[in-house]
Each structure stands twice: as C-alpha cells, then as structure tokens.
Amino acid sequence: MMLASPLGFRRSALTRRLSHYLTLTEAEDRALEAAEERERRVAAGEPLVEASQPIDRLFVVQHGWLHSSVRLRDGGRQILRFHYPGDLIGVSSIAWSQAATTLTAVSDCIVSELPKTQLGRLFAAQGRIGGLLYAIAAAESVAMSDRLTAIGRMNAIQRLATLLLDITARLRVTAGGVVDTIELPLTQADIGDALGLTKVHVNRTFREMEKRGMISRAGRRLKILDEPGLIDFTGFVDRHAVIATDWLPPLLG
Amino acid sequence: MMLASPLGFRRSALTRRLSHYLTLTEAEDRALEAAEERERRVAAGEPLVEASQPIDRLFVVQHGWLHSSVRLRDGGRQILRFHYPGDLIGVSSIAWSQAATTLTAVSDCIVSELPKTQLGRLFAAQGRIGGLLYAIAAAESVAMSDRLTAIGRMNAIQRLATLLLDITARLRVTAGGVVDTIELPLTQADIGDALGLTKVHVNRTFREMEKRGMISRAGRRLKILDEPGLIDFTGFVDRHAVIATDWLPPLLG
DNA sequence: CGCACGTTTGATTACCGTCAAGGTATGTGG
DNA sequence: CCACATACCTTGACGGTAATCAAACGTGCG
Structure with missing residues (x-):
C-alpha cells in the first residue's frame, strides 16, 4: 500500500x-x-x-x-x-x-x-x-481511434509520423518541460506491430523520413525536426494535453 | 424528458x-x-x-x-x-x-x-x-481494438468476416432471440471505410465469401452460413454478450 | 570471442488500390 | 406509363505499396 x-x-x-x-x-x-x-x-x-x-x-x-x-x-x-x-x-x-x-x-x-x-x-x-x-x-478511446484511422487510411510514412507525434504528446503530459527528442525503447518490430507494418518496411520508412529531413536518429534517440510540418502532413491532433472536467459537479462534500 | x-x-x-x-x-x-x-x-x-x-x-x-x-x-x-x-x-x-x-x-x-x-x-x-x-x-474499447487488429493484421476476407460477426453479436444483445440473418443498412462504401478497404475491393471480397460458401446475400439481407467456421477462421471473440459487474459494491442504499 | 538480437539492404511477389465502364434497382417527373 | 436520373453494385485491366524471402551488417553482452 x-x-x-x-x-x-x-x-x-x-x-x-x-x-x-x-x-x-x-x-x-x-x-x-x-x-x-x-x-x-x-x-x-x-x-x-x-x-x-x-x-x-x-x-x-x-x-x-x-x-x-x-x-x-x-x-x-x-x-x-x-x-x-x-x-x-x-x-x-x-x-x-x-x-x-x-x-x-x-x-x-x-x-x-x-x-x-x-x-x-x-x-x-x-x-x-x-x-x-x-x-x-x-x-x-479517441486516441486509439486515431491510430485506427492511421492504419486504415494512411500510408506508412504518415502512420509512423502520427505514432511519433502521439508518443511525444503523451510524454509531455508527464514530463512537464519541452520534449522534442524521445528515447525510443521500442524495436522496429514493435513499431511495425503497432502500425500494421512489417519490421522491414518500418526500417525503410524510417530511412525515407530521414532522407526527407523529417526526423534524425542516433541510436535509440530520435528527434522530430519539423513538428508543425509533420502535424500538417498527418492531420495529427493532440488528445492528451487537455481533458475537460467542467461537467463534473464542483464538490461532493 | x-x-x-x-x-x-x-x-x-x-x-x-x-x-x-x-x-x-x-x-x-x-x-x-x-x-x-x-x-x-x-x-x-x-x-x-x-x-x-x-x-x-x-x-x-x-x-x-x-x-x-x-x-x-x-x-x-x-x-x-x-x-x-x-x-x-x-x-x-x-x-x-x-x-x-x-x-x-x-x-x-x-x-x-x-x-x-x-x-x-x-x-x-x-x-x-x-x-x-x-x-x-x-x-x-476492446471491441474497437479487435477492429484495429483486424485492419492492422488481417486480409480483406478476415476483416469483413469479423465485422459481420461483430455486428451479429451486438444485435443479439438488443434483439434477444436467435439472429443468424442481418439486414445490412450499410453500403459497400461504408463497409470499406470501416475496414480500411475500397468499395471495389469490398465487393470482390463479398463475392469471394459467397463463392466459398461463407455467406449468402439477397438484397440487403445477409446470412452467415457457417458461423463456427468463420469464428475459427478469424479468431473472433464476442465482446458484447457478457459484462462483469461483480466488482461493483452490491448496493449503495 | 562468439552468440543473440536488432538493423539494413536487395530481389521478388501479392494484395489491394486506382481507373474505367457497364449493370441494376429505385424513384421522380412529364 | 415511360424516360430519365441517381445511387449502388459489379466487373475488368493495370499499377503501386507493402509483404515476403533472404542475407549481410552492427552492436551489446555473457
């Protein structure tokens, strides 16, 4: 306890x-x-x-x-x-x-x-x-439906980009300060299993994103280089930052 | 009111x-x-x-x-x-x-x-x-994660089969009696948008399922011919029939 | 050092998307 | 009652994204 x-x-x-x-x-x-x-x-x-x-x-x-x-x-x-x-x-x-x-x-x-x-x-x-x-x-549940949308209707680059944006957004809730670099404890096989892709294709997609200047990688550390650009590219919406509580009765006593 | x-x-x-x-x-x-x-x-x-x-x-x-x-x-x-x-x-x-x-x-x-x-x-x-x-x-939420799994990791036939099984299971909760035929108010475009497929491919998948004797269709009415077989084929689990309430305190008074 | 695990790359295949067109049913107006 | 429109279904040809198969390359660890 x-x-x-x-x-x-x-x-x-x-x-x-x-x-x-x-x-x-x-x-x-x-x-x-x-x-x-x-x-x-x-x-x-x-x-x-x-x-x-x-x-x-x-x-x-x-x-x-x-x-x-x-x-x-x-x-x-x-x-x-x-x-x-x-x-x-x-x-x-x-x-x-x-x-x-x-x-x-x-x-x-x-x-x-x-x-x-x-x-x-x-x-x-x-x-x-x-x-x-x-x-x-x-x-x-809405965050999961965003993932569903990504897997159902987006290509590999957009799927991976939304995942990276989502992880970053969620870490900011707990971490507090500015988060622009994340330490990814996930293997590329894990990421593939999350996105409905094979690890081989996840690898190719990472390299493509690097080539396009969207991200940079060093070991497990990953940096998002143009977050506004990625947000626009994917239509990402942060579901973690704010949650309304105004509908709850103010106090029970 | x-x-x-x-x-x-x-x-x-x-x-x-x-x-x-x-x-x-x-x-x-x-x-x-x-x-x-x-x-x-x-x-x-x-x-x-x-x-x-x-x-x-x-x-x-x-x-x-x-x-x-x-x-x-x-x-x-x-x-x-x-x-x-x-x-x-x-x-x-x-x-x-x-x-x-x-x-x-x-x-x-x-x-x-x-x-x-x-x-x-x-x-x-x-x-x-x-x-x-x-x-x-x-x-x-678990039912939605089943859909996520279907879209992420299954082919078109399995996706469509799980959707049909899921709709049937959910209708049984409200309908009460035996449900083996469903009246689908959905267009094939709707179904495609739910499964991450195009309407063209949904159509081909329907016909393939008919050819394999999995379902039969007449207008909007659809009949599942071998439900146990489809359940085995897809690994479907009914998430709607039972929900545990034993963890709730018996009465508040 | 050697093994396990993960990453990277190449060659080939297949599932599904795209484009296009014809078919069928239902409904509406003249 | 029929011409016509609209929405949906069906089918064919072709192409592309990602899967599969295979192997080499790093890298950390016991």
Whole structure:
C-alpha cells in the first residue's frame, strides 16, 4: 500500500495525473491512495499479464513504459496501445474476469496493483473520481481511434509520423518541460506491430523520413525536426494535453 | 424528458441495456430516466453531430443505427464504430468541449439527449451506474481494438468476416432471440471505410465469401452460413454478450 | 570471442488500390 | 406509363505499396 499523503509527497502517479486535470479534495486524494496496493517490478521485455489469464485487478503505471498486445492465430501480433506513468491499465479485466490483452513491459517498469473491488468502492464513494476516470477513458478511446484511422487510411510514412507525434504528446503530459527528442525503447518490430507494418518496411520508412529531413536518429534517440510540418502532413491532433472536467459537479462534500 | 417508470414501461433503451447487466435499484432507475432529455429523429444518411463542432451533450440511441467517423485531408473517411440501440454515444465530447467525430445515422434513428452535466450528476450520485458505464466503455474499447487488429493484421476476407460477426453479436444483445440473418443498412462504401478497404475491393471480397460458401446475400439481407467456421477462421471473440459487474459494491442504499 | 538480437539492404511477389465502364434497382417527373 | 436520373453494385485491366524471402551488417553482452 502506498503511503497516503495529501501533501503531495510520494504519491501515486495516478493521483498526480488526476490532480493535473482536477483539483482533488483531501478525501478524494486519500481514497485514491488507499485503493492501490503493493508495487511490482517488471523487467523490460517481461509480461505483466497474459491474455485470457484470469485476473481480478488493474495496475497503475508508476514508472516505465508498457504495451498491450494480442497474438494472432498465424503468429502475428498487434500492439494496441502504449502505457505511460499515470495510466490505469488492464482495464479490460473490469468487463470480464479474464485479461483481453497481454501487458508487456517495454522498459523496466514499476506498477502498483489496484483490485477491481477497490475500483468499485472508488466509483461508489468518490463519484467525481469515477467521472474523471471515465473522461480519461474517453480520451484514450479517441486516441486509439486515431491510430485506427492511421492504419486504415494512411500510408506508412504518415502512420509512423502520427505514432511519433502521439508518443511525444503523451510524454509531455508527464514530463512537464519541452520534449522534442524521445528515447525510443521500442524495436522496429514493435513499431511495425503497432502500425500494421512489417519490421522491414518500418526500417525503410524510417530511412525515407530521414532522407526527407523529417526526423534524425542516433541510436535509440530520435528527434522530430519539423513538428508543425509533420502535424500538417498527418492531420495529427493532440488528445492528451487537455481533458475537460467542467461537467463534473464542483464538490461532493 | 422520458417518462420515468420503474415498471419497465416506455423506458430508455439505455436503462434497459444497463438492467440487462445489473439489477438496478428504483433510485438508480429513476435517476437514469431523469437524466435524459428530449428525443430527436435523424433520417438515414443525415448527420447528428459534425466533428469539431462545439457540443455539451451526449446521446442515447433509442432506435436505429448510427456510425461515428472522421474525414481525412485527402477526402478519405474512416468509420470508427457503429452504434446500436442502448448505446451511449458522443462520449468523446466528455473529454473536450468539441466533438471528436462525426455521428451519422445509417438508418432512420431516434436518439435522446443527455447533457454532460446530467452525466456528471449521475456519476456523483449513482456511483454504481458510473462503474457500469465504465465497464461498458472498457468492453467497447476492446471491441474497437479487435477492429484495429483486424485492419492492422488481417486480409480483406478476415476483416469483413469479423465485422459481420461483430455486428451479429451486438444485435443479439438488443434483439434477444436467435439472429443468424442481418439486414445490412450499410453500403459497400461504408463497409470499406470501416475496414480500411475500397468499395471495389469490398465487393470482390463479398463475392469471394459467397463463392466459398461463407455467406449468402439477397438484397440487403445477409446470412452467415457457417458461423463456427468463420469464428475459427478469424479468431473472433464476442465482446458484447457478457459484462462483469461483480466488482461493483452490491448496493449503495 | 562468439552468440543473440536488432538493423539494413536487395530481389521478388501479392494484395489491394486506382481507373474505367457497364449493370441494376429505385424513384421522380412529364 | 415511360424516360430519365441517381445511387449502388459489379466487373475488368493495370499499377503501386507493402509483404515476403533472404542475407549481410552492427552492436551489446555473457
């Protein structure tokens, strides 16, 4: 169990993220901190949960990256989403008692456990938190539909560009300062599985983008050279920066 | 405003859907019915909401089909989801004050309005409802990730087959009885925009499926001839039939 | 050092897109 | 009642983006 602390000391990344969107009451803060249980470490490349495995809890990402994916009959894989600090993950286990996707650590991770029943209590007792979680889920759903659009209707360069822009936008929520260079812990095979491309074609697409002066690469570090240009080229919309909370009742007391 | 009725008479399709997953208390039932406001009719092909239009309310589908879509710079379109009676739609307007997608009626529709502030009150006062809406949103998110997987990693036949299986599964939730034939109000261009294919290729794929004895068509009516075979062929999983509610506190009183 | 893993490059193939045109059904107005 | 328009479906020919197959090249690590 994490140390409850209304003072902002050693708080969960979820509490920090939520208070980024909404000023939490002390009761809400405490209820959130109390809901999370023990922490777990997951080494890069290791699975946290396997698809179709029975599960009764969610996880909060405290540190590191993960992704959720599914495997196909033919051995192929589709990566559905990436998860960053402050994300509530394994949400599909809410709707069923089995995991719908596999959760895998991309880099070394720390996550904390949040049992489904605790989430139920949170919704029942702290309705504003429930509403905020719903709003975040809605935003993430739109971000996923952007990915769907990219895969369904865009060519390889546009797909890769939108992914890079999206990762950058999401990292800015947590990182705070200016982010124009990202440390990509992903292999080109991972990126291909996220974009519906093969690793071979991802490689060719990276080189093409370099040739066109869109990005530069050095090892795992990647720099976006002309962000406004890429945004215009892809029609990218940042879904992470702002989330409306004006529709929530101001205070429950 | 819909007639509040704990007796099950003239209830909103949303209330009916939720009570399909969870036995509602009278207070919950009443709060749900009170949240919805006036009804609107939308003729087939007409838009209900346009993307990026300011909006402060959601909608509940009472009758008919709609879809949400986005337009691309180049004139292309991606259909993201289809919406059926009992669905809460326009959810992206919760996270922002503008619509993220265009909502268009596929067949003649009746929807009722649900202002964001009413939803906020529902979350605050009826936490179990909030939790249930969250669970449904999680299930729909998984259904969308199934579509993502189909578009990213499957060929045209498998994509079309999963779409047909998914529509059938979703209709069964509302229809109740046995559904093995569906009346498709969609054009082949619509289906292509949902699957990331052109209408020309959708047509070829339909004919190929007929030739292989997977489906039969007569006008708009479509029959799935070997559902177990198609399920095995595509790895389809029904995301609509069951949703767990065991994690919600039994009663709030 | 050698192995595993990831990146890069080349040659060939195939699935699906594009372009074009004809066919069918439904509806409307003269 | 028929000419005509419109929307949708169907089919053919051709071309291109990305997949597949194969192999070389780096690079970090035990």
